[in-house]
Amino acid sequence: xxxxxxxxxxxxxxxxxxxxxxxxxxxxxxxxxxxxxxxxxxxxxxxxxxxxxxxxxxxxxxxxxxxxxxxxxxxxxxxxxxxxxxxxxxxxxxxxxxxxxxxxxxxxxxxxxxxxxxxxxxxxxxxxxxxxxxxxxxxxxxxxxxxxxxxxxxxxxxxxxxxxxxxxxxxxxxxxxxxxxxxxxxxxxxxxxxxxxxxxxxxxxx
Numbered sequence: 001x002x003x004x005x006x007x008x009x010x011x012x013x014x015x016x017x018x019x020x021x022x023x024x025x026x027x028x029x030x031x032x033x034x035x036x037x038x039x040x041x042x043x044x045x046x047x048x049x050x051x052x053x054x055x056x057x058x059x060x061x062x063x064x065x066x067x068x069x070x071x072x073x074x075x076x077x078x079x080x081x082x083x084x085x086x087x088x089x090x091x092x093x094x095x096x097x098x099x100x101x102x103x104x105x106x107x108x109x110x111x112x113x114x115x116x117x118x119x120x121x122x123x124x125x126x127x128x129x130x131x132x133x134x135x136x137x138x139x140x141x142x143x144x145x146x147x148x149x150x151x152x153x154x155x156x157x158x159x160x161x162x163x164x165x166x167x168x169x170x171x172x173x174x175x176x177x178x179x180x181x182x183x184x185x186x187x188x189x190x191x192x193x194x195x196x197x198x199x200x201x202x203x204x205x206x
Contacts, residue, residue: 004085005050006030008093013043018099018206021086021123022048023108025130027058037103039194040127040201044101047089051107053078061111067158072135075114079134082111083119099206102126106158106187110134113167116148116176117141124206125149127197130156130187132163136170144175149200151193153185 104112109131120141
């Protein structure tokens with residue numbers, strides 16, 4: 001298996017459950033979003049993954065040149081690498097490949113968006129907290145049937161609102177069913193939006 005440090009927690013309710021692919025923000029690790037995953041979908045299997053790129057000592061999923069300026073070549077490479085890992089993990093842990101749902105925060109949300117745009121067969125749905133446009137592919141993928149929830153902050157100092165709006169637009173153009181919710185907050189997450197995401201997860205049709 002590709003050497004991503006990760007933590008897998010199987011579902012305790014039997015086969016054919018969804019698997020939440022948990023993708024942390026800068027400086028996080030494979031454990032960070034496990035409590036969030038357990039809150040959002042208590043019956044789901046959980047796969048927490050640690051980004052392989054280090055910014056100082058802070059793990060990330062791909063390199064950046066400055067705040068909000070991504071190393072696009074590294075982003076492309078890391079996105080494909082993560083996709084291969086998820087394919088292998090699906091076999092290794094006997095997961096349902098049509099029920100992989102990404103839960104990403106910040107840098108993790110951006111790599112999840114990269115998967116949707118560059119590896120559209122991998123994810124069935126995604127919840128993107130504080131995502132921005134990772135890149136704009138020359139040709140948009142076909143994302144019909146994919147469901148995406150975006151939770152964005154109107155006062156986010158890291159992700160300007162027009163970045164979130166542009167990502168939502170790209171995903172919609174590609175055919176995804178996108179819900180963009182705005183929070184009157186910054187880059188940090190709030191309890192009301194987590195409750196909103198949980199309600200969205202309950203209605204998720206996969």
